[in-house]
Structure formats: C-alpha cells, structure tokens
Amino acid sequence: MGARVTRADTGRAAGGDVRAHDLVPPEAGSELTLRQLELGTDASHVIGTPIADTLLFVAGGTGSVERDGQSLPLATGSSVLVPAGSSAGVAAGADGLAVVEGTVGPACDLHAPMGPTAVLAQLDHVEPGKATGSRSFQVLFDAGNGSTRATLFVGHIPPGKAPWHYHLYDEIVWVVAGEGRLHLGDTVEELGPGSAFRLHPREVHIVENTRADRELSVLGLFTPAGSPSAAYLEPDVFATYTAG
CATH class of the missing domain: 2.60.120.10 (Jelly Rolls)
Incomplete structure (x- = not known):
C-alpha cells in the first residue's frame, strides 16, 4: 500500500x-x-x-x-x-x-434537510458528542444546518488508539492539532498538524494519538451526511472489544 x-x-x-x-x-x-x-x-x-x-x-x-x-x-x-x-x-x-x-460533488446522496441552512458555525459554540471509546466530536455542519450532502466535524482523540474499525462513509481527514499515526493494513504513517488523508468506505484503519499529554484533534469531512460516531468492527475485533 x-x-x-x-x-x-x-x-x-x-x-x-x-x-x-x-x-x-x-x-x-x-x-x-x-x-x-x-x-x-x-x-x-x-x-x-x-x-x-x-x-x-x-x-x-x-x-x-x-x-x-x-x-x-x-x-x-x-x-x-x-x-x-x-x-x-x-x-x-x-x-x-x-x-x-x-x-x-453532486453525485453524493442527499440527506433530508433537518433544519434551516446556516452560513457560519463556530467550534466554540458546538456541544460535543460521544464517539468510539472516550473519543468525542463536534459537528460543525450536517443536515441539521443545511449541509445535506456531507458532515463536517472536529474529532478529539485521547492518547492511545481505538481498535481496528471502519466506516460506511467516504471521508477526508485533516489534522488540526497534535501528533499521531495512521494505520492502514501493514502501513503506518506519521501525522502532525496539517497532515491530510482519504479513507474509503469500509477501509479498516486506526488513527492513533501518540502524545500522552494532549488530544489529537482532526477535521473530518464525509459523505453521505450522518453521525461521526458510526464506526464498525470486524467480527474478530468485535468479539474481544468492550466499549468504554
């Protein structure tokens, strides 16, 4: 790879x-x-x-x-x-x-609108939601404020790493702050502020936070619009994983 x-x-x-x-x-x-x-x-x-x-x-x-x-x-x-x-x-x-x-682009599935369209969203004004394990996220745009094709969010990853998992959506990730590693199969790549990468639907991966003293913050853009918390596990991982 x-x-x-x-x-x-x-x-x-x-x-x-x-x-x-x-x-x-x-x-x-x-x-x-x-x-x-x-x-x-x-x-x-x-x-x-x-x-x-x-x-x-x-x-x-x-x-x-x-x-x-x-x-x-x-x-x-x-x-x-x-x-x-x-x-x-x-x-x-x-x-x-x-x-x-x-x-x-225009070929994305369109989510039913769930609220009026906004021009501007501010991260400081967004309540966090809970994702896999102790990870959290803040949604900036989705179908609730006018983005019916995609969700834009900032995810907060604590020190360590989640289990191998995948998403059903197509996603691009950009590192806002912190340091970490992207695991894809046998390939491991370093992450730092300004790093970006694409994750295809059902692509099994790990985003690891390698700093013990701070969160790894990432900007995620994915389609179709939905919740960033929707993560899926392979059967062998699911059998040994306990959500915390």
Whole structure:
C-alpha cells in the first residue's frame, strides 16, 4: 500500500496574495476534495462552484466572509457553508487567514434537510458528542444546518488508539492539532498538524494519538451526511472489544 498522508507547504502568503495547496485531489469514485488556502494580509478570495458544495474551516488568523449580503467575522474554529450554485467572498484581516476548503460533488446522496441552512458555525459554540471509546466530536455542519450532502466535524482523540474499525462513509481527514499515526493494513504513517488523508468506505484503519499529554484533534469531512460516531468492527475485533 502506497503513502496516503499528504501535507502542504506551510509558508505564509505575502500581503494581498492567495496561495492554494491541493491536499486530497479528486479521485474516481469519490465526490470529496480538500485543499488549503493561505490568504495574506488584506487578501480576498471568492469561493463556491456551480455544482459542488463548499465547506471552509478556519485554521488560523482572522477575517470575514460575505454571502447573501451578510458580512460575518471569521476566527480560528469558524466554519462556512457555501451550497452549490452560490458563492461567498472571504477576506483576510491584518494577521492573514489560513483555511481548509473541502468540496462535495453532486453525485453524493442527499440527506433530508433537518433544519434551516446556516452560513457560519463556530467550534466554540458546538456541544460535543460521544464517539468510539472516550473519543468525542463536534459537528460543525450536517443536515441539521443545511449541509445535506456531507458532515463536517472536529474529532478529539485521547492518547492511545481505538481498535481496528471502519466506516460506511467516504471521508477526508485533516489534522488540526497534535501528533499521531495512521494505520492502514501493514502501513503506518506519521501525522502532525496539517497532515491530510482519504479513507474509503469500509477501509479498516486506526488513527492513533501518540502524545500522552494532549488530544489529537482532526477535521473530518464525509459523505453521505450522518453521525461521526458510526464506526464498525470486524467480527474478530468485535468479539474481544468492550466499549468504554
């Protein structure tokens, strides 16, 4: 199995400039992509496509987003939804702006809407949910606030690792903070801030937190929309696993 983990150049964009780094490019059979954008001081950028939903996560800096006549502030932990066929303008402040941009193509299953569409979500305002073992997650966008094609969330992984497991959804993961390892079969790859990788449906894996003193925080984007807690075990693992 070849290398799966990628990482962008972390150099900062000059004032007024916009730098783009493809992290997880398009792939046959998947509707998800991920790239990183660095906006220099006072730089601006228009996001949105005619056919794909776009979701942004602010990794650092400050700025603003303008959509449908609204101008809203952006800070670390902010997330923005731009549905297919619409656009939004993102502007960096004095400190510049670092964002991760995911796109979700039109062939994804559409979840029934479960609430009004939001433009902005803020990580600090989201209650955590419980995942496998002592892991937790915070959902930024899903069918409850307008993202009917995909779920965007931040997962918090304590020191150690979960058992081998898989998901039914197609997913891209980006490391927000911390250090760890991705286990896929016999392949083990190191993870750090800015690392990104794709997980295919039913691909058995482990994401391990190798630091004993802090959580590993990851941004996840997956389709179809649903709960990040939906994890499945192989029969031999299930027989020996006790949820804690």
